[in-house]
Amino acid sequence: MNNFFDRIANELKIITEEGNFRSLKKISDRRGKITEKDGKSLLNFSSNDYLGFCDDSKLQKEFYSALDSNPYKYSPGSSASRLLGGNFELYDKLENEIESLYQIDNRKALVFNSGYHANLGIIQALCKKGDLIISDKLNHASIIDGARLSEAEFIRYAHNDHVHLEKILSDNPDRNKLIITESVFSMDGDSADIAGLCELKKKYNAMLYLDEAHSFGVYGSNGGGMASELNLLSQIDILVATFGKAAGGVGAFIYAENNIIDYLINKCRSFIYSTALPVVSINWNLFALGEIMISQSRRNHLKHISNILRNRLNTAGLQTSGNSHIVPVFVGKSSDAVMFSSFLENESIAAFAVRPPTVPVGSSRLRLSLSSAFTVSEIEHAADKIIEAAGKIL
Ligand SMILES: Cc1ncc(COP(=O)(O)O)c(C=O)c1O
Numbered sequence: 286m287n288n289f290f291d292r293i294a295n296e297l298k299i300i301t302e303e304g305n306f307r308s309l310k311k312i313s314d315r316r317g318k319i320t321e322k323d324g325k326s327l328l329n330f331s332s333n334d335y336l337g338f339c340d341d342s343k344l345q346k347e348f349y350s351a352l353d354s355n356p357y358k359y360s361p362g363s364s365a366s367r368l369l370g371g372n373f374e375l376y377d378k379l380e381n382e383i384e385s386l387y388q389i390d391n392r393k394a395l396v397f398n399s400g401y402h403a404n405l406g407i408i409q410a411l412c413k414k415g416d417l418i419i420s421d422k423l424n425h426a427s428i429i430d431g432a433r434l435s436e437a438e439f440i441r442y443a444h445n446d447h448v449h450l451e452k453i454l455s456d457n458p459d460r461n462k463l464i465i466t467e468s469v470f471s472m473d474g475d476s477a478d479i480a481g482l483c484e485l486k487k488k489y490n491a492m493l494y495l496d497e498a499h500s501f502g503v504y505g506s507n508g509g510g511m512a513s514e515l516n517l518l519s520q521i522d523i524l525v526a527t528f529g530k531a532a533g534g535v536g537a538f539i540y541a542e543n544n545i546i547d548y549l550i551n552k553c554r555s556f557i558y559s560t561a562l563p564v565v566s567i568n569w570n571l572f573a574l575g576e577i578m579i580s581q582s583r584r585n586h587l588k589h590i591s592n593i594l595r596n597r598l599n600t601a602g603l604q605t606s607g608n609s610h611i612v613p614v615f616v617g618k619s620s621d622a623v624m625f626s627s628f629l630e631n632e633s634i635a636a637f638a639v640r641p642p643t644v645p646v647g648s649s650r651l652r653l654s655l656s657s658a659f660t661v662s663e664i665e666h667a668a669d670k671i672i673e674a675a676g677k678i679l
Contacts, residue, residue, distance in 0.1 A: 307640075310637075318332075325633065328659075330655070333529065335503050336584070338573060358564055359564075363562060363564065367556070375568060378571055383396075396537070397539065398561070399536060400526075402559060403527070403555070404431045405434065406555030407431065408428065408494075409431050411463070412432070412437035413461075417460045418439045420432060420441050420466075421470075422441045423472065424465060424466065425471055428467075450464065450485060454491060464482060464494065466493075470499075474607030474609045475608070476609060483517055486522075493523070495523070501531055507577075584657070587656070588610070594653065610655045614650055619649040
């Protein structure tokens with residue numbers, strides 16, 4: 286037998302024995318906060334539709350009716366990369382809108398096909414041999430992969446541990462240093478101390494890269510994210526956010542100094558060598574960006590229901606972390622997390638188990654991500670069911 290096949294079979298066996306085998310779940314329909322699986326409607330705690338845009342038929346109607354009849358506006362493909370004929374003028378419009386959201390002199394925006402493409406390509410393009418990438422231990426896989434693809438040295442600091450980070454910074458005085466963090470961490474729902482990171486980056490002359498995937502749309506009075514909310518935007522050298530979560534679309538963007546953007550257009554492989562997003566997606570992102578800016582009541586409601594859920598679970602003795610709209614419920618063993626998730630599915634709640642390698646061994650969990658489309662009574666009902674499941678399984 287060929288070695289590849291042996292090795293693959295063996296690894297699959299181990300993954301299964303450890304309770305970490307993943308398979309694709311068939312979703313036959315999705316109506317915003319409701320997802321349909323095997324003919325059953327489930328309240329969806331597994332989406333990243335934080336502002337409920339996917340659930341909002343009024344928004345969707347408004348969007349489609351504003352598109353004129355030119356079929357190009359609906360085109361499902363773009364036929365080329367942006368450098369080779371896929372750079373529709375709508376891209377400019379979208380990038381200009383992002384720029385007017387943030388408004389810092391000498392900075393501009395560049396749209397990518399996804400957050401994964403953005404992190405992978407930007408980090409690889411900017412960091413060279415001899416440089417040092419210092420990344421929070423819990424940063425997303427796309428950041429890790431970008432760092433690995435670059436020729437720079439890659440060190441991870443313990444999660445949110447600025448003492449550890451400072452030691453690494455001070456041990457490397459003469460190198461180009463890039464500190465990378467998420468603002469809201471995707472699997473733990475906690476946040477980076479952005480103000481503290483800005484201090485450190487100044488003190489050690491480093492560059493700061495902030496991935497706002499889970500905070501764009503959700504924080505800031507105009508939805509610009511956590512750096513905007515904290516008034517620290519001008520100190521963030523590279524800001525990345527995705528349209529795939531709160532904006533309810535697909536794609537991502539970077540906002541950074543003009544030279545960095547021009548450099549990426551010339552050097553960033555994931556930008557250069559991939560077909561551009563279709564016009565309909567760019568159009569939606571443009572529309573969603575406008576909605577994000579005026580969605581403060583959705584942001585307030587999301588915060589309110591996140592607090593209700595976290596308080597209820599904590600009062601019942603369940604372990605959660607963070608204080609955002611992402612509420613992990615720590616379970617421990619992968620097999621328990623899977624059982625937990627199946628129990629909830631029987632109760633018409635979709636909350637998928639997150640297991641290694643996405644999270645460290647022994648910290649399997651349910652990741653509950655909330656949407657402003659949820660009502661308080663839906664949240665209270667879900668909390669009751671989660672507490673009941675915990676009583677049975679843990
Ligand atoms: C922190 C972070 N960055 C980037 C991404 C990738 O974004 P996208 O889904 O647009 O590829 C994710 C996706 O979950 C994420 O959590």
